[in-house]
Amino acid sequence: MASSSEPPPRLVLTPHDSITPSPGPVLVCILDGWGENKNKDEFNAVHSADTPCMDALAEKAPDRYRTVQAHGVAVGLPTNADMGNSEVGHNALGSGQVVDQGARLVDIALETGSMFESDGWRLVAQAFEDRTVHLIGLLSDGGVHSRADQVYKLLRGAAERGAKRIRMHILTDGRDVPDGSSVGFVQQLEGELSGLARDHGVDGKIASGGGRMYVTMDRYEADWGIVKRGWDAHVLGRAPNRFKDAVEAVKTLKGEGASAKSDQWLEPFVIVDEEGSPVGTIEDGDAVVLFNFRADRMVEISKAFEYEEFAAFDRERFPSGLRFVGMMQYDGDLKLPTNYLVPPPLINRVSGQYLVQNGIKTFACSETQKFGHVTFFWNGNRSGYFDEELETYVEIPSDNVPFNQAPDMKAREICEAGKEAMFSGRYQMVRVNFANPDMVGHTGDLQATMRACALVDKCVQELLDVCDEVNGRWLVTADHGNADDMVQRKKTGEALYHGDVPLPLTSHTLAPVPVAVGGKGLPEGVRFRQDLPKAGLANITGTYINLLGFAVPDFYEPSLIENVQEGK
Ligand SMILES: O=C(O)[C@H](O)COP(=O)(O)O
Ligand SMILES: [Mn+2]
Ligand SMILES: [Mn+2]
Structure with missing residues (x-):
């Protein structure tokens, strides 16, 4: 956690050798608490909900869809028994680095x-x-x-x-x-x-x-x-x-x-x-x-x-x-x-610093419950802007209720704000976080969490459609699992019950998370590399930097994508 009073390092991004600058905005969409759990029974709210958009991303473009690690040592936690969380997840997503966490x-x-x-x-x-x-x-x-x-x-x-x-x-x-x-x-x-x-x-x-x-x-x-x-x-x-x-x-x-x-x-x-x-x-x-x-x-x-x-x-x-x-x-x-x-973790040279020093205009939005996740945590635990001229942060006030009572939360409002930011033509990068799968998942209410996942899926589809309309590129991912398992289980995986009532699981999970890239503005030859099977959230930073048309800074974890039709 460095202070903004330090002299800013000079951070230069160089053009990517085969991915040209994006003709439209790059959308980065975080589905908070949306894991890809191998356990796909009725207690997996992500799997059980109606999610045609995310299903299609996985099925229709398999070389542009994969999962990455979002827990344990891959995100700087002590052991692989540690589930991921929003702090370490967004730190990794925003900084491209794996640092020892608190x-x-x-x-x-x-x-x-x-x-x-x-x-x-x-x-x-x-x-x-x-x-x-x-x-x-x-x-x-x-x-x-x-x-x-x-x-x-x-x-x-x-x-x-x-x-x-x-x-x-x-x-x-x-x-x-x-x-x-x-x-x-x-x-x-x-x-x-x-x-x-x-x-x-x-x-x-x-x-x-x-x-x-x-x-x-x-x-x-x-x-x-x-x-x-x-x-x-x-x-x-x-x-x-x-x-x-x-x-x-x-x-x-x-x-x-x-x-x-x-x-x-x-x-x-x-x-x-x-x-x-x-x-x-x-x-x-x-x-x-x-x-x-x-x-x-x-x-x-x-x-x-x-x-x-x-x-x-x-x-x-x-x-x-x-x-x-x-x-x-x-x-x-x-x-x-x-x-x-x-002393807290030192997370320096985060992506936000690179972007402002290279004149990239960014829009970031979530509702109150996750607002600091896409700003403060994303920026390596720094409050405030790096450059107010180039960055716009929008917070949509959250309701103050147990979220299973209002599982839609502010997803629609966040979706509208994201669309407007893309249509405005003012931003090269637009990032949004949907709180629902995580915040509703934490209530342990399976039905409400399924509803939350279905709505977020709809919102993602709308955002991707707009991104395509303005010739942009998009990346959809999550910060850790949660909604993907809503029941406590025996070691063997069977659900635990009290009488005939399933025992709710309110916590995050160890599941990896999906990453999908695409968009009308993305060169046809871009696909996921095959040589990074153990990649984690920190690899996503280099990926969206590539989508913007820049090469990945040396000390960042490598990008997940390659362009197999160079020059096209
Ligand atoms: O603070 C919380 O709500 C939970 O402990 C962790 O959830 P988050 O890491 O998704 O914020
Ligand atoms: Mn989270
Ligand atoms: Mn959470």
């Missing part, structure tokens, strides 16, 4: 101990003697925003180095991990805290929490009310639900049977002592550590803790002298937060 960098900082020698850690350590250390974040082993094993190592590191009083503020998951798993994670954390009391005499307690989609972890300013609920619970010790015990809190708020709430949406709670006082409000001089490594859902809460001037909601009390750190610096341009434990 999850891996934190693992390394814990293994080598460098985390405990960082300036950020020294700041936290100032609170060990006579103040409280608060840890706030997503409690699960999803590995998308955080990992419980890293949190436990962090806790032990603090205890071994003299922390005396620790309070945990936990967001329950059920989105990157199965719904219902949060009780187990809370029990596990309680076990860790008991171990710290036994081995190091640490007074450690869970102090507050709530579901990640309802408390604290908003993103892209979709709904600041979510962050306020978190502030009230974590800092002020105020929530509509008060319990003496965190396991009881999560079990009760979740409820049972048909009216059970998803872990993602639990109401905020605080833990109180025998007298009814909150056990862990955040006070002057305390240390606060946000333990998520991923940025998007930590930016707003970071602003609430860091900015003295702050208007998004009334904080009522702003503790003074806080020792506030993030697991990482979440926004390099804003330098937010100022203090952090692990």
